[in-house]
Amino acid sequence: MPRFAANLTMMYKEHDFLDRFAAASADGFQAVEYLFPYAYEAAELRRRLDDHGLEQVLFNAPAGAWEAGERGVAALPGREAEVRSGVDRALEYAAALDCPRVHLMAGLVRPDATPAERAKHRDTYLTHLGWAAERAAAADVNILIEPINGRDMPGYFLSTQAEAHAMVREVGASNLKVQLDLYHCQIVEGDLTATLRRDLPTGRVGHLQIAGVPDRGEPDRGELDVHHLFDVVDELGFDGWTGCEYNPRAGTSEGLRWLSDYRSHRGGGA
Template sequence: MPRFAANLSMMYTEHPFLDRFAAASADGFEAVEYLFPYEYDATELRRRLDDHGLRQVLFNAPPGAWDSGERGIAALPGREKEARSGIDRALEYAAALGCPRVHMMAGLVQPAATPADAARHRAAYLANLAWAAERAAAADVDILIEPINGRDMPGYFLTRQAEAHSVVQEVGAPNLKVQLDLYHCQIVEGDLTTTLRRDVPTGRVGHLQIAGVPDRHEPDRGELNARHLFDVIDALGFDGWIGCEYRPRTGTSEGLGWLNDYRGDNT
């Protein structure tokens, strides 16, 4: 049966951040993910995990100036030193939290004026990912890359699954993997069942995420057949986690009927 992780950046926002661990555990979650841990002391985060029997399964490397609109810097030429320093910081937190995955965001880029401009972004991206994967391998951590739809994040460098898998294959590091967010994938290219059946068996998918489309609410709201997708994931034997990266329509706990029903039908 698929394993689900609560995304504490989007779920349980009716509670202060550090109280969201307890709320997720009370609803039966065994794992959590969130965007960034860096505002908090790693020791305090680890205590929250341990106190509530939770595993940390994912967070993002530092993304540049997030509050000013940056969304990663890995594909930005000239920012290599900052990107690599951010990976070192992320790996310190990963070690303290026992987290086996770090997402390295690519960043926002202007439409390439020339093929040479596009090539420079790609070269910076590949070089930073190769460096990060080598650094993370020594800590037994996977580096993840995620295609993100251009409606929610206009200008994001990486938008399609094939592009992400091409990057992973070109870098060639066994601990560089794709973070397949079914919400983003549905908006950009659809065909989710075929995508799962094609990509999960390759071993290049390190983490899944889900939300309802188009409004990013609970997975059973909107155009996705979440139960069908979960059954496909189960049949493929995916042994990672599915991050619940959605914005609850009302209270988080009140909106978990989709998960409770699925658990009940599979116990």
């Protein structure tokens, strides 16, 4: 059965961030993810995980001036020192939290970027991914890249599964993986069943995420038949985590009917 991780950046917003660990555990989650840990001491986050029997399964490396609108810097020429220091900081947190995955965001590019400029962004990203994967391998951490739809994040450098998998193949590092968010993939490409059947068996997918389409609410509302998709994931033997990266429509706990229904459908825990 798929294993579900609560995304504490988007879920449980009715609680202060540090109290969201307890809330997720109380709802039966065994793992959590979130965007960034850096506003908190690693020891405090470690204590919250231990106190509530949770695993930390994913967070992002520092992604530039987030509040000013940046969405990563790894594909931006001239930001090399920032990328490297950010990866090192992320790996320090990953070690403290026993987190095996770090997402390295590419960043935004101008909509009028020329093919030559886009090629330079790609080369920059590949160089940084290779360096980050080598650095992370010594810590037994996977570096992830995620295609993101241009409606939610206009200008994001990486948008399709094919692009992401091509980059992973080109770098050739066994610990560089694709973060397959079914919400983003449905908006950009659709055909999710075929995508899962094509890409999960390759071993290049390191993490899944889910949300309802089109409004990014609970995954059982909107375009997706999540019972079917989860059954496909189960059938394919994917043993990673599926992050619940969505905005609850009302209270988080009240909106978890989809998860209890799937547990009843398949049997088992979160």
